[in-house]
Amino acid sequence: MARIDVIMPQMGESIAEGTLSRWLKKVGDPVKRDEPIFEISTDKVDAEIPASSAGVLAEILVQEGQTVPVQTVVARLETEAGAPVAAAAPTAPAAARGGPPAVESTPAPPSVSHPVPAAPTHPAPEPVHAAVPAGNGSSFESRVRTRSSPLVRKIAAEHGIELGSMQGSGVAGRVTKRDILQFIESGAPAPAARAVPPSMHAPGGVEPQGPAPEPWPGDVVEPMSVMRQRISEHMVLSRRTSAHVTSFMELDFTRVARLRAKYRASFEAASGQKLTYMPFIIKAVVDALKAFPLLNASVAGSSIILRKQYNIGVAVALDWGLIVPVIRHADDLSLTGLTRTLNDLANRARLKKLDPSEVQGGTFTITNPGVFGSLMGTPIISQPQVAILGVGTIEKRPRVMTGADGEDTIAIRTCSYFSISFDHRIVDGAVADQFLAFVRKGIETFPETGL
Numbered sequence: 001m002a003r004i005d006v007i008m009p010q011m012g013e014s015i016a017e018g019t020l021s022r023w024l025k026k027v028g029d030p031v032k033r034d035e036p037i038f039e040i041s042t043d044k045v046d047a048e049i050p051a052s053s054a055g056v057l058a059e060i061l062v063q064e065g066q067t068v069p070v071q072t073v074v075a076r077l078e079t080e081a082g083a084p085v086a087a088a089a090p091t092a093p094a095a096a097r098g099g100p101p102a103v104e105s106t107p108a109p110p111s112v113s114h115p116v117p118a119a120p121t122h123p124a125p126e127p128v129h130a131a132v133p134a135g136n137g138s139s140f141e142s143r144v145r146t147r148s149s150p151l152v153r154k155i156a157a158e159h160g161i162e163l164g165s166m167q168g169s170g171v172a173g174r175v176t177k178r179d180i181l182q183f184i185e186s187g188a189p190a191p192a193a194r195a196v197p198p199s200m201h202a203p204g205g206v207e208p209q210g211p212a213p214e215p216w217p218g219d220v221v222e223p224m225s226v227m228r229q230r231i232s233e234h235m236v237l238s239r240r241t242s243a244h245v246t247s248f249m250e251l252d253f254t255r256v257a258r259l260r261a262k263y264r265a266s267f268e269a270a271s272g273q274k275l276t277y278m279p280f281i282i283k284a285v286v287d288a289l290k291a292f293p294l295l296n297a298s299v300a301g302s303s304i305i306l307r308k309q310y311n312i313g314v315a316v317a318l319d320w321g322l323i324v325p326v327i328r329h330a331d332d333l334s335l336t337g338l339t340r341t342l343n344d345l346a347n348r349a350r351l352k353k354l355d356p357s358e359v360q361g362g363t364f365t366i367t368n369p370g371v372f373g374s375l376m377g378t379p380i381i382s383q384p385q386v387a388i389l390g391v392g393t394i395e396k397r398p399r400v401m402t403g404a405d406g407e408d409t410i411a412i413r414t415c416s417y418f419s420i421s422f423d424h425r426i427v428d429g430a431v432a433d434q435f436l437a438f439v440r441k442g443i444e445t446f447p448e449t450g451l
Helices: 140-146 150-158 177-186 226-241 254-271 278-291 335-350 429-444
Strands: 002-007 017-023 036-041 046-050 055-060 067-069 073-079 244-252 297-300 303-306 312-314 316-318 321-323 364-367 387-391 395-402 408-423
Touching: 002 055, 036 073, 036 226, 150 177, 226 321, 244 429, 254 335, 254 408, 254 429, 278 312, 278 335, 278 364, 278 387, 278 429, 312 335, 316 335, 387 429, 408 429
Parallel strands: 312 364, 364 387
Antiparallel strands: 002 073, 017 036, 017 067, 036 046, 055 073, 244 408, 297 303, 316 321, 387 408, 395 408
């Protein structure tokens, strides 16, 4: 018999640590090659990790809830004599299966070729290089450093250390567990924590976070999952980083609804994919981003990075949280390819089969609370993007229509409210409204040749 080490994999090059959230096998259980044996949570994604070899789970070294650096031995498998003793690190789920093609790595709308209506193009700032300038504690690098693992943040809080003031050895200056322990052992004075600015919505003298609540008799206290903690941190960070403003418009989906009904059966028979409204929306969004490049940008200190890729994130609601797979190069994908990618990513997100690379690199995000019946909302921007589109429920409503003879009539139309939350640091209200109007025109004049 031989023993093989099972290690904590590196789920993406920027991931330095992972939290072992759940064991799927117990000591003594037989394990097949490529069978999931434990789940991990990182800053980016929850995933099931497959076994690199068949055998029996002989020893568990890292317990559920522990956060450890990548390459840490978390368990050992006992295999038949002659089996290789040194096992490679388990690969990310998508990589283990071969993964989807690069252009189909995220959900995207069908790419259709039709004339794009002319619209006023907002003058964009001069292009800048991708280099991000160093700055004070609110700089890009500082935010990267503060987004270390839960264990590192916990140690920093216990010792009063401001992570944003430290230069770590991880990717982009990320502070690792080794960095912070060495810093503490050195006896150096902790970097002074930056004062938290008072909330504009709270009266003077009131703590911005409010008083810590205490459980009452009969209450149930449940710890947040790692994913929920990350969502919480990212949402608060985004509200502190971007000057959020939201605009709304009503869109008439009647034409798209008729096209969808007309071609739905043949499309689904040919592609094997369910045709939803989302591909039409993504197509209109990509066209609008090309006309208004400031909505497809990021802020780096006093510079603006204008993205030349159109990587559209589409939020997927999970029973245990929220995840945003990214459709890369959405402008290059066909209707069938985009629909297949969208369905594939959503399904694998629910099965915890996404690779970290599939939830990174988005340039614009679409969230669809309308599937739950919500009319409209004010979504929070996904950093470091500068805008997010909210899609309200798509339903039939009475609307006043003007006929060819100039007379007004009441008609039944399929409509939806769209919202655009944008970063007012670089996007003015007029630009955001013109962008949303462009999306509306793209939906309301969607050409039949696009199908």
